Structure formats: structure tokens, C-alpha cells
Amino acid sequence: MIKKTSLLSAAIASIVLPSFAQESIETVLVVGEREPGNMLLDDEALQRIQAATLEDIFSNQSSVAVGGGSATAQKIYVRGFEDVMLNVTVDGAQSPGELYHHQARVQLEPEFIKRIELDAGAGAATNGAGALTGALRVTLKNAFDMLEDDANVGALVKGTYMANGDNGSKITGSAYGRLSDNTGVIVGFSGEDRKDYADGNGDVVEATPYQHDRSFLKLNSGAGHHSFDFTLENVADSATTYERPNLTNYAGRFQLSDQELNRNTVSINYGFDPSSEAVDLHITAYTNDSDFKVQRQNADVIYGEGDFGSIGFDVRNSTSVGSQNITYGIDYRADNLTSAQNATPPFAWGTTEQSASVTGVYVQDNWAATPQLNIAAGIRYDSYSLEGDSGVSDGVDISDSGISPNLSAAFEVTDSLELRVAYAQAFRGVTIREAFFSGLYLHDGTLESEKADNIELGIAYEKNNMFARATLYEQNIENFIDVEYTGGDVWGYWRNVGDAKVEGYEFEAGYNFDNITATLGVWDADNTLNGEPLSDRNMGLGTTIGRTWLGALEFSGSQSLQYGVNVRFVESEKNSVVEGAPDKESYSVVKAYGNWSPVSSLTVSLTVNNLLNEFYYDHATYTYLGAPSNTYVGYPAMGREVVASLAYRF
Structure with missing residues (x-):
């Protein structure tokens, strides 16, 4: 087996022109290609597979894994790293906070x-501040995405039934209309009631029911050179679990x-796009507020609760100069916990x-140097500040600043073959971490900012x-910040x-x-901390996941009929969670x-x-614990589930 580090070093050394980072999203969309790990999923793909959870959304995506068990606890892992280091936005609104380490952070x-667009790894300056492992961008539908032909109004109602364990149901609806030739509005709602699920052995897994209620409103308008979007989204999830929703009792x-x-x-x-090479202006302003509460059913004392609020903006302009397109801007975010x-x-x-708070300025240049060579280069400067106002963090005052450069080159060898090499750095200063742990762990004045670098070689x-x-x-991610238990007079420190x-x-x-599409892929990520393999205990950082095939x-019999099959095979992987822990076993999911x-x-x-009703523990799920239990403590994945839905468009 070729050692990956040696192969990567040799390959990069052989490139005359080194490079940095991902292309900006605008460039990627024009080219229409995504490298493995740089995902692009549209509504049509999500509807085909009847995606209901994060696990459904990313089930067949290269370099992405989502933990199994209840949807309440599902976390996203990109190249083995957890989503807390991923810059996540919904219609441009950042969602930076983690609430509770046993609970899912991203709710969609x-x-x-x-x-949904994913740029994996530290990359372009336009990815935003602190994007150590990349950026995940979610765009919600607008009225014109739903209206048919010249219709002025429309509605969609969809009912879904899930047959597994104690079963579940979901109802979704949306109404949309044209207020004028260029103005539309859409409102949508979704309610999902899921009871305890059953694993591949047919055993009902207790403490896994949940209720998801979501709604959104989006107003979009365009007149002349101007465009405007207003989005309001609400997520309200409730569940009955043990106090740690990713662990059994x-x-x-x-x-x-x-x-x-x-x-x-x-x-x-x-x-604002006046068809000028000098001006293509885009402004985003947002507020984002998330809260959680864990209440033991037999006690009046709240186990944990918190509110994480953010407000921010991003102002950017793109200017074309000859064969170059330069995007530059300023962004800002203030967080409160x-x-x-x-x-x-x-x-x-x-x-x-x-x-x-974090304030950033950035510039990203995409240059078609020759008909065959495209170069992207950029840099951003970010200034961070953190203050503790009361409680265990009272008196904390930390500030730091740093730069994040990137450079990449893509060379078209022939009309069919392209080579790409890229390098990027990402800087993340000390900022608010998890809400739950922030009420427990103290700062001792020793924290340093985190820094990441990412190097890639691609061929298409x-x-x-x-x-x-x-x-x-x-x-590499230097100075990773985590909690450290010390005992004594205090519980521990950051x-x-x-x-x-x-x-x-990734491949x-x-x-x-004519009417059949066949794809095959494989990805593998070897993650370590201080040279030791990651384990399920590295919550907030990542875990080990076996090589994934x-x-x-997919078949399209006609415009009215589509059907297909996806297969995911995960090879066994050594489990380093405790001494003597059994390997994470291989499994196949159809x-x-x-x-x-x-x-x-x-x-x-x-x-x-899970057509074959396989019993397994997903590698992205907390699984095994040592003494005194020496047993599997995480939730097994769901067994065979039949999902039937009926959608009617008015």
C-alpha cells in the first residue's frame, strides 16, 4: 500500500506552480464541476431519495459521514472532522454556535x-472567518423555484409515512405566489412525529422518539439591476431521550x-449588478438565535440550558479586470451566550x-491566465475578541488576529483532462465554544488561536x-481547543x-x-490528534471512520418514473476509544x-x-466504552425502514 503522506509530498513537489485553496463558489458554479468532497446537491436529488434527516441528505456523498441513531443526535463529519469547525450558513446567515456536545448542531x-454546497478543507477567502475545515452553504427555495410556467399562485402538500419500529409520520406543505412580475413569496411548514425506531435485529430502541416542527417564509424581488431576498426560518425540535441523547442508559x-x-x-x-465590470455588489445581513434545554423528567433542576445568538453582515463586490474576477469585502459577526x-x-x-466578535476583510482573485490555466489566490484578515461577562467566565478578555492566505492552480491538459493543486490556511481566534461546557469549564488565560493548513492535489x-x-x-489544525478535566476545586479548563x-x-x-446513470466512489480519511488516532471520545473534533465505498x-424509465439504488460499504476500522476496544465492524447499507x-x-x-435490514453501528456514532461496562453504549443504526409519500401540487 502506498503511504499517502509520501505520495502527496512527491506529487506536490513535482508541480512547478504551487497553489492555494478552493475556487470561489461563483467560479465553481460557472464551471459546473465539483471535486470529490466539494458537494453540490439540489432539491431534485433530495426529493428523489426522500431525504428526511441529515443522515439521508449525506448518505451517498464522498468524504461526508453522519452519525446514526436518533436524528436528535446526528452530527456531520467532513473528512473525519466534526461540523463545529465547518462554517455553516443558511441563505447567508451564519450558524456558529454549538449548544450541547451530545446533541446535533446542524438542523436542516x-x-x-x-x-446544498460543500467546500471541504480550508479554502477560499470568501468561505468566511474561522472556516478551518471548509464551508457548508444552504440555500432555501423561493416562490419562483416552485411556480409552474406562468402560474401566479400554487401550493404543495405532501404526506409521508415511515414504517419501522413504532413508526412515524410527516406532513409538509407550502404555498407560494407571484406578487408582481418580479416579486414572489413562499411560506412552508413541516411537522414530523417519529416514535422509537427498531434496529436491524428488529428490537425497538428506547428513548429515540422526536418531534420536528419547521417553518419558513421567503420574499424575493428583483427590479432592474437590483435583487432582494428576505428569509425567516424557524426550527423547533423536541425529543424524549436520556440526558445524553447519543448514549443509551x-x-x-x-x-x-x-x-x-x-x-x-x-x-x-x-x-446590485448594473452590468458593469466594476460593480457586482452583494450584501447579507442576518440574525441567528439558537437555544436548548435538557430537563430530567423526575427532577425540577434543569440538567442544562443555553441561548446562543449571533448577528452579522457580509458586504462584498466583484470586479472584472481583463481575465481576472476579483471579489473583495468585509464581514462581521457578534455572538452572545x-x-x-x-x-x-x-x-x-x-x-x-x-x-x-470577529471582523474580517478579504480579497479573492480568480484569473484565467491562459485558455488552459486558471489561478485563484486570496487572503483574509480576521480580528477576534472574547469577553466573559459573568459566571465561570467572568473577567475573561482574549483578543487576537491573523491572516488566511490561499492559492490554487488548475491546468487543462486536454479538453477532457484537468489537473489541480491547492494550498490554503485558515485562522480561527478564541471565540465562544459549546454552550453547555461554557457553564462548567474555566479559562486560565493560556489559550492560543487555532490555525489550519490544507494542501490538495486533484485530477478530473x-x-x-x-x-x-x-x-x-x-x-493540519494547530492548537486545537478542547476541554480538559482537572478535578479539585474546579471541574476543568479550556x-x-x-x-x-x-x-x-477521494475518488x-x-x-x-441514455436513461441510466452509474457511479462508484471511495474515500478514506486518517485523522489523528498528537499522532494518536481519533476516537469517539474526541467529541468536538472528529472520529475514525473506515474506508467508505x-x-x-439510477434509472429514468420516462419523465414520470425514476428509480434507483444506493449502496454504502464501510470497511472495519480500529477503535481507539479505550484499550482493548473491539474494532468498528464493517457494514453495508442499501x-x-x-x-x-x-x-x-x-x-x-x-x-x-437499509434494504437488507443490517444490524450495525455507524462509525460516526459513539459506540463502545471500557470498564466497568465494557459494552456498546451508543445507539445502533436504524434497521429496514419503508418510507411512502404522496405529494400533490395545486
Whole structure:
């Protein structure tokens, strides 16, 4: 087996022109190609597979893994690193805060999504401040995405039934209309009621039910050179779990708890494009507020609760100068946290109020140097500030600033073959971390800012009906910040615990027939902290995931009939969570789906998740614990689930 570090170093040394970072999203969309790991998913793809959870959304995406078990606890891992280091936006609104490390951070409603874009790894200056492992951008639908032909109004109602365990149901609806030739409005709602699910052995897994209620409103308008979007989104999730929703009651002392999570996001986007090479202006302003509460059912004391609020803006302009397109701007975000925890012995119960801000300026240049050579280069400067206003963080005052450069080059060897090499750095100053832990762990004045670098080598081939793409990468994160238990008079401190690293590769290939599309891919990421493999205990950083193979076969019998199958095979992986822990076992997951539209207004869908009813623990799920339990403490994945839906468009 070729050692990946040696191969990467040799390959980069052989490139005369080194490079930095990902292309900006605007360039990627024009080119229409995405490297493996740089994902682009649209509404049509999400509807085909009847995506309902994060696990559904990313189930067949290269370099992305999502933990199993209840949707309440599902976390996203990109190249093995957890999403807390990923810059996540919804219609331009940043969602930076983590609330509770046992709970999912990113909450999305697939029915509302128009497009999801992922740029993996530290990259372009336009990715935003602190994007150590990349950027995930979500764009919600507007009225004109839904209106048919010249219709002025419309509506969609969809009912879904999930047959597994104690079953579940979901209803989704939206109404949309044209207020004028260039102005539209859409409102949508979604309510999902999921009972306890059953694993691959047919056993019902207790403490896994949840209720998801989501709604959104989006107003969009355009007149002349101006465009305007206003988005309001609400997420309200509740569940009955143990106080740690990603862990079973393995110790026999965990209490059933009521879990609540809410997110309210408001974003305003304004664009001005007067068909001038000098001006293409885009302004985003937003507020984002998330809160959580964990309440034991048998006690009056709140186990943990917190509110994480953000407000910010991004002002950018693009200017074309000859063969160059230069994007430059300024962004700002202010965060506020109030939280409390009573999960520990009473001496360590604590509260906190914190405020933080980050101001950044950036420039990103995309230059078509020759018909065959494209160069992208950029840099951003960010200034961070964190203050503790009360509680365990009272008196904390930390500030720092740093730069994040990037450079990349893509060379078209032939009309069908392209080579790409890239390098980028990302800087993240000390800012508000997890809400729950912030009411428990103290600052001792020793924290340093985190710094990441990412180097990639890519190759892409596309000719006639065939394509193949591959990426080799290596990323380092210095001064990773985590909590450190010390005991004694205080529970512990926030500390720089070391340097994290990932080495990996991604490959995918496919062929398009007249009405059949076949794809095959594989990815592998070896993640370490201070030279030791990551384990499930590295919450907030990442975990080890076995080499993953992805296959898909899709048929389009006619415009009214589509069906297909996805296969995901994960190889076994050594589990370093404790000494003597068993390997994370390999598993295969098969998904089959079909969509039939007998008339244009009606769609009948049937999906079977985990078709072979395999019993397994997803590698992105907390699984095993040592003494005294020496057992699996995480939740097994859901067994076979039949999902049937009926959608009617008025």
C-alpha cells in the first residue's frame, strides 16, 4: 500500500506552480464541476431519495459521514472532522454556535432546501472567518423555484409515512405566489412525529422518539439591476431521550429527559449588478438565535440550558479586470451566550454569560491566465475578541488576529483532462465554544488561536458520457481547543490540547447511458490528534471512520418514473476509544427508491432504507466504552425502514 503522506509530498513537489485553496463558489458554479468532497446537491436529488434527516441528505456523498441513531443526535463529519469547525450558513446567515456536545448542531429541513454546497478543507477567502475545515452553504427555495410556467399562485402538500419500529409520520406543505412580475413569496411548514425506531435485529430502541416542527417564509424581488431576498426560518425540535441523547442508559443511572432545541434565523440579501465590470455588489445581513434545554423528567433542576445568538453582515463586490474576477469585502459577526448546567456535583454547577466578535476583510482573485490555466489566490484578515461577562467566565478578555492566505492552480491538459493543486490556511481566534461546557469549564488565560493548513492535489477527467475525479489531501489544525478535566476545586479548563491532522483521498467515477446513470466512489480519511488516532471520545473534533465505498445506479424509465439504488460499504476500522476496544465492524447499507408521477400534479414515492435490514453501528456514532461496562453504549443504526409519500401540487 502506498503511504499517502509520501505520495502527496512527491506529487506536490513535482508541480512547478504551487497553489492555494478552493475556487470561489461563483467560479465553481460557472464551471459546473465539483471535486470529490466539494458537494453540490439540489432539491431534485433530495426529493428523489426522500431525504428526511441529515443522515439521508449525506448518505451517498464522498468524504461526508453522519452519525446514526436518533436524528436528535446526528452530527456531520467532513473528512473525519466534526461540523463545529465547518462554517455553516443558511441563505447567508451564519450558524456558529454549538449548544450541547451530545446533541446535533446542524438542523436542516430537506423539504425547504433548494441547494446544498460543500467546500471541504480550508479554502477560499470568501468561505468566511474561522472556516478551518471548509464551508457548508444552504440555500432555501423561493416562490419562483416552485411556480409552474406562468402560474401566479400554487401550493404543495405532501404526506409521508415511515414504517419501522413504532413508526412515524410527516406532513409538509407550502404555498407560494407571484406578487408582481418580479416579486414572489413562499411560506412552508413541516411537522414530523417519529416514535422509537427498531434496529436491524428488529428490537425497538428506547428513548429515540422526536418531534420536528419547521417553518419558513421567503420574499424575493428583483427590479432592474437590483435583487432582494428576505428569509425567516424557524426550527423547533423536541425529543424524549436520556440526558445524553447519543448514549443509551448503559450505566443504569441516566434519567429520561425532555430535550428542546429551537433556532430562529432571519437573513436579508441584497444584490446590485448594473452590468458593469466594476460593480457586482452583494450584501447579507442576518440574525441567528439558537437555544436548548435538557430537563430530567423526575427532577425540577434543569440538567442544562443555553441561548446562543449571533448577528452579522457580509458586504462584498466583484470586479472584472481583463481575465481576472476579483471579489473583495468585509464581514462581521457578534455572538452572545447565556447558559447554565446542573449536570455535575453541586460544587461544579455553573452559569456563564459571554460575548464575542470577529471582523474580517478579504480579497479573492480568480484569473484565467491562459485558455488552459486558471489561478485563484486570496487572503483574509480576521480580528477576534472574547469577553466573559459573568459566571465561570467572568473577567475573561482574549483578543487576537491573523491572516488566511490561499492559492490554487488548475491546468487543462486536454479538453477532457484537468489537473489541480491547492494550498490554503485558515485562522480561527478564541471565540465562544459549546454552550453547555461554557457553564462548567474555566479559562486560565493560556489559550492560543487555532490555525489550519490544507494542501490538495486533484485530477478530473470527463469525456462523452464518462467522468472520473480524484483528490489527495492533507490538513493540519494547530492548537486545537478542547476541554480538559482537572478535578479539585474546579471541574476543568479550556486548553490547547494539541495538533490534529488528517491525510486522505477521494475518488469517484461514473457513466451516463441514455436513461441510466452509474457511479462508484471511495474515500478514506486518517485523522489523528498528537499522532494518536481519533476516537469517539474526541467529541468536538472528529472520529475514525473506515474506508467508505459508494455506489449508485439510477434509472429514468420516462419523465414520470425514476428509480434507483444506493449502496454504502464501510470497511472495519480500529477503535481507539479505550484499550482493548473491539474494532468498528464493517457494514453495508442499501437504499432503494422510486418516484412515479401519473400526472404532473401528483407524485408517489417509495423508499426502503437499509434494504437488507443490517444490524450495525455507524462509525460516526459513539459506540463502545471500557470498564466497568465494557459494552456498546451508543445507539445502533436504524434497521429496514419503508418510507411512502404522496405529494400533490395545486
